Amino acid sequence: MIRAHTAADVRTAEEPLLAAGEPLMDRAAFALATHVAAELRERGHRIPGSVILLLVGGGNNGGDALFAGSHLARRGCQVHAAVLAEHPHAAGLAAARAAGVRVHELAGAPDLNDAVTALARRAGVWVDALTGIGARAPLREPLAGLVTALAAERAASPDEPVVVAVDVPSGIGVDDGAVPGPVLPADVTVTMGAAKPGLLLPPAAALAGRVEVVDVGLEGGLAGQAPAVCRLSATDVADLWPLPGPADHKYTRGVLGVVAGSQTYPGAAVLAVAGAVRTGLGMVRYHGPEIPTSLVHARHPEVVTAPGRVQAWAIGCGIDPDDAARAQEMERGFAAGLAARVPVVLDAGGLSLVHDDAHADLPATVVLTPHAGELALLLTARGEDTTREDVDAAPARHARLAAEVTGATVLLKGPTTVVAAPDGPLYAQADATPWLATAGAGDVLAGVLGALLAGYGDALAVYAEGRLAGVPASLAAAAAYVHGRAARLAAGQGTPPRPRDVIFSVRRASHGEDDISRHTTTGQGGPISALDVAVALPAAVAGLLR
Ligand SMILES: NC(=O)C1=CN([C@@H]2O[C@H](COP(=O)(O)OP(=O)(O)OC[C@H]3O[C@@H](n4cnc5c(N)ncnc54)[C@H](OP(=O)(O)O)[C@@H]3O)[C@@H](O)[C@H]2O)[C@H](O)CC1
Ligand SMILES: [K+]
Numbered sequence: 001m002i003r004a005h006t007a008a009d010v011r012t013a014e015e016p017l018l019a020a021g022e023p024l025m026d027r028a029a030f031a032l033a034t035h036v037a038a039e040l041r042e043r044g045h046r047i048p049g050s051v052i053l054l055l056v057g058g059g060n061n062g063g064d065a066l067f068a069g070s071h072l073a074r075r076g077c078q079v080h081a082a083v084l085a086e087h088p089h090a091a092g093l094a095a096a097r098a099a100g101v102r103v104h105e106l107a108g109a110p111d112l113n114d115a116v117t118a119l120a121r122r123a124g125v126w127v128d129a130l131t132g133i134g135a136r137a138p139l140r141e142p143l144a145g146l147v148t149a150l151a152a153e154r155a156a157s158p159d160e161p162v163v164v165a166v167d168v169p170s171g172i173g174v175d176d177g178a179v180p181g182p183v184l185p186a187d188v189t190v191t192m193g194a195a196k197p198g199l200l201l202p203p204a205a206a207l208a209g210r211v212e213v214v215d216v217g218l219e220g221g222l223a224g225q226a227p228a229v230c231r232l233s234a235t236d237v238a239d240l241w242p243l244p245g246p247a248d249h250k251y252t253r254g255v256l257g258v259v260a261g262s263q264t265y266p267g268a269a270v271l272a273v274a275g276a277v278r279t280g281l282g283m284v285r286y287h288g289p290e291i292p293t294s295l296v297h298a299r300h301p302e303v304v305t306a307p308g309r310v311q312a313w314a315i316g317c318g319i320d321p322d323d324a325a326r327a328q329e330m331e332r333g334f335a336a337g338l339a340a341r342v343p344v345v346l347d348a349g350g351l352s353l354v355h356d357d358a359h360a361d362l363p364a365t366v367v368l369t370p371h372a373g374e375l376a377l378l379l380t381a382r383g384e385d386t387t388r389e390d391v392d393a394a395p396a397r398h399a400r401l402a403a404e405v406t407g408a409t410v411l412l413k414g415p416t417t418v419v420a421a422p423d424g425p426l427y428a429q430a431d432a433t434p435w436l437a438t439a440g441a442g443d444v445l446a447g448v449l450g451a452l453l454a455g456y457g458d459a460l461a462v463y464a465e466g467r468l469a470g471v472p473a474s475l476a477a478a479a480a481y482v483h484g485r486a487a488r489l490a491a492g493q494g495t496p497p498r499p500r501d502v503i504f505s506v507r508r509a510s511h512g513e514d515d516i517s518r519h520t521t522t523g524q525g526g527p528i529s530a531l532d533v534a535v536a537l538p539a540a541v542a543g544l545l546r
Helices: 007-019 024-042 060-074 090-099 112-122 143-156 219-223 234-240 267-279 290-299 324-340 348-354 372-381 388-393 395-406 441-455 457-465 471-490 530-545
Strands: 002-004 051-056 078-083 102-105 125-129 162-166 188-192 210-215 229-231 255-259 283-286 312-315 344-346 366-368 409-412 417-420 426-429
Touching (some): 024 162, 051 060, 078 112, 234 471, 255 267, 255 324, 267 290, 267 441, 312 441, 324 348, 372 388, 372 395, 395 409, 417 471, 441 457, 441 530
Parallel strands (some): 078 102, 125 162, 312 344, 366 409
Antiparallel strands (some): 409 417
8 A cells, every 4th residue: 555644744753763863855856866877777877978957946955966976977877967046055066066966056057947958958857856745736936937938848858868767746735725826747756755745636646756765764654544545456355355254145235236337327237237237246236117127137137126125235326416316315325324224335416416405414424436526516516616627636525525514435536546535544546447437337346346345245335434444435446446457347448556655765775776666557548338347347356366
């Protein structure tokens, strides 16, 4: 699991170490230099003679780069430092000069953008060390204008330079993932001590490239701090998976009640049911009109239509809340779920059930699964005027707000899926493929999540007593993971990246990289339908339980 910690938590963890004289910056700089060298090697460049440009701000972030630059200069690189602050890190600057780094003091230069762009054109690697966790986004001028110019230069450059961001891409919201101004998109972010929330959360996460976490010795200090954002990997999801035992039968494995599909949108019923059945559970009880019922039976003869006890509900896929009969059936299922205190997934039309506060203060075992537009509608209906654009600009903040307003857990669908409960960490899962942006994919996800929640059976009904606090959010993140993994398999793209807590440890291994951090990807993949995703689910689950 990747655990991301806020800037304040990182500072609290580093304080006693710095006071004890631990060489945190040396470790950070050595790892940074090693990663830059690895990027050069990976692109087939020799390290001696390679031209590297450091973009150096006035804080310790710039200090990291100056020390890293001195290592690289000693390895024969031609290193230029564009120093953009009046008072850069003094020891770093001295070390850089001593190692032969060419220092260009450009703070206050009238032709700043031209001067830096000219240096940038000659360099194969740009190291972005303008600001790190000490800065408040957005970047101020003149750095904002410089970053805009460099981003344009890079986009126009025929042989794209590699951009390595130090700790974070300068200008992102470190704690909230906001992008309130210009940011130079990175190929790799080498982050110190622990991942930062903005490296996992949209929209900033998309500008961070591959994230490499450097162990500088903070794990002890961070162990007592709850992470702000988590990202589950295959092992975490496998640990959460409800495995059937030899004594299990269909009722103990979990029964899911599904209220999905309508005469107008019958396919949604098939997709939600397929998502549930192929994720694995004891049984599905389907509640719907004739056409969707016969379609469901044609594909899944095992589905039962008789009413009876369930351990979870999935409600709303393919249902127009203006369809009075279906709305009544959704309301009946929701009320039954709340009365029995079993988990309920509300998707699509089912979200209208919480547009007013008739069901105020929901338990976190109710999981809402909106996309950005649906979340904006829900928040607006609950008195928090919100547009889709607002949600896109700050997905995590709005998911958390919806969780606080309703009490429910919120899974906000998007290229990176964000899960928020009223308290506890956020989850940010980026396991899928752009091919998944296709009709019906959300119906399959509702089925996957419903099956997982049902698999926890009546255990989750005691959630109110707090014994399983946080489990609905982690199961929602696990559902997003498996859904994404199935989509990648269906699209022919292998398995999702395997995030690791610590990918590079300067203290445990002074050279080399951990190969296991490499992504398992195979090309661009190809188009998929929602049904393809459902079909790939058993293989996706089996692969992760291996
Ligand atoms: N995590 C670790 O274990 C270690 C991290 N290290 C590195 O240190 C930085 C944090 O360094 P810090 O000096 O606290 O701050 P920064 O370098 O991030 O930023 C301060 C400079 O940025 C300027 N600033 C602030 N806001 C803005 C803005 N909006 N626009 C432009 N410039 C801004 C600020 O200038 P002021 O005039 O505002 O003072 C400073 O010049 C961390 O990220 C790691 O990289 C250490 O290596 C130790 C180990
Ligand atoms: K930076």
